[in-house]
Amino acid sequence: MTEQTTIDVNQELAGAKVGSLHIWLGVMMAAMTLFDGYDTFNPAYVIHYVAGPWGLAPGQAGLLISSGLVGFLIGAATHGLFADRIGRRNTLLGGMLVTSIFTLATPLLGHSFASFCTLRVLTGIGLGVLLPLATTYINELAPRKIANTFTIWGVGLGWSLGGTMAGVVGVYLTPHFGWEVLYWVGALSIPFAIALHFFLPESIPFLALKGRTDEIRVLLARLRPERAALYRTATLILPKELAHRNTVSALLKPGVRRTTLTIWLAAFLSLFCIFGLTGWIPTVMMKRSETFAVSFGFGALMQIMSFVGGLACGHLADRRSSSRVPLAAWWATGGVAVLTLSVLDGHVVNIACVAAAGFFGIGAQFVLNNFTAGSYDTSIRATGVGMMLSVGRVGAILGPFVAGTLQQVYGGPNAMFVTIGCASIVAAIAILSLAGTSRGGYALGGAHAHG
Template identity: 30%
Template structure:
């Protein structure tokens, strides 16, 4: 038997047995509950984020805020998202997926409601920071939960579907602002957005810790119970009792901090360095261009493309709807053709269409090129997401995913600044810069990324092609991409 400390693998046969058991399960109602719960959580996150952007003019008018002061309030959410990506990845790997699963939605729900009662810009900025913490933590925590519960043949599709809800949430926020702003005001919109999230918090409480995480912590009996739960109360496998590893003992805050730092450092160890650099680069390049376009789109349309303000909102509604379609398309194909192919195709398509979009002046051309661009842009965003959590073992999965997402968030902060510096000199150059980001992500994914579609998590854990047990991947795992074909998400659901 091979043991790894710090919450690593405890028993090769137990890990193998559990992984094979989980990946052999047909899609059932418990899988559907997890996907739906994660997806609806992302939807409310996106609603809150988009509502803040839509009510910003009303807030600025009520409090007589200068553009700079309003910008600081808006940036508080983005800063919180950056910190949340880093923080909750580490927290989830240290204290469990379920803890992060509950904490992130609780932060978003509580502080979204707090926003409705803020009496000053400072109070609102603080509340928005904590909302951002929760939103930022969703990516590493939820992607780890889905990766560790769902069968390999459906893992990428399930993660893509959850992020489809993010675009859907932005679309619903636009509808809510359109029909509710006059009657509810900006404070009422925050309350309406926060209220349904309470139900999501309750449903998340019903979902247990992931069996892979429990077994990595030596909690064999609890792992059996969680495995039985996800199998819809079927008989769980008989796992070798591994005992509690050293890191399950009470630890001081100093030891916890040291362990957290050690996990981050391990991302750049010889085993995982290449994977980490590749994941960070793909996230950074893609999100730079994604948010560079998204945050500047209304201004580019009105100020530089001559679109009347009355037509901007309908344009953005269609733009977001095409983004939802792109994410749905990705979810249907990502487990069949792989992550690399989807990121590459989407990146190339978004790059070409960004340039074509920038060359348009009439509304008809802008709609045609812009909507096609939105389809490819969001298709790629959903394809990027599963890459990071599949690159690391259970003990590092959320940390790796969180810090990759953090690299993307950091790039997203600088993207609107870069666009603002370039746009006054050359509008055309803006679209070429955004195209370059998508091309960079596509090239890195195609050349350097490891394909993970259809492979068991236990066969993806070490960067040299072996797994976390130091064993070479099983021959059947190498053939999994071509042999495993995703079933419809409705198959065998009870």
């Protein structure tokens, strides 16, 4: 065989230009994570309507926000075990189905604190599949040179738009139709889940691990149609198939243990900050004398700015071929913005600091997702991303509860702002400590891990 007839599958994916199928897959992932972001953030707009009728103290209201994140933790922790065995596609479809069913059930059955929280846990199990696995899926198809940027467009845009949409529905529809309308709108995921079944292909690296070369040839030809004739007859160089030991222990082997533990710490602190802040921002801003519409609008503002910030951080990471320093700078700046809210008040200050918290604090999380996906080999990648977000979701669960408890104990939000701001700065210090590790400082280019 000549060199022209031997194809390295990883190099073909990494060296591709963005084509129509890349864009189409990005749109599907964005739509999927839109429902994730929408459903994740809409409980913040439910509190205003149910806290009084259900007699909730601030700590209980925090649990109302956190209940879905408990399910998310379960889904994120376990989905990789399925995705690395039965495929990304089937697992994503299953996550969408679970999410859709229990989103529809929430306005029908969730009319007490206990029933609402139970349904949120069940919905969260499906949501726990979508964001981490969509990140893994699109990272495995992203061209190397724009890995972070492409992933943020494909995953971060949808998640941010979903959070923004929750704010828009909260501001304009809940005053007329009650909190239930948030979930009637969310049930639009049902027709999307049906459409996804017909259009979503399997991930090429997963097909490669399974030796399904005929399917790889077809999908490669769709991704790079100018080389379709070559793919029909070429010898494909596939990743070496590894034994299925892609459990948590594989993430804690000596070669990757430090990177794994540092990522887990950063994820815990990042999501503690994100959900502690976003879950309470509408309520806190009303206490700061902002109007109802403006207070709910702060949630949408954070989501819009988070996408812009994530895109900027990802672009910088791609230019540097490393995300360690950009991530640290984003988290540190976001932490300072939140700390500022503890010492200054006023409409302009509120807008500027909340926008900065979204741009830097939440924006960094998108790049951390891609950093994690690129830190592991294909055989354990979905497990690695899922465990990162699962550990992070422990922080996300604690965030709203701790934030509510701090407000209850100290009679205001300042202690909450100090705690969240400091946690963000500690996350920055943690990610900086990865300098010199074998993978952690390198994989931030996303697909670089398989180049």
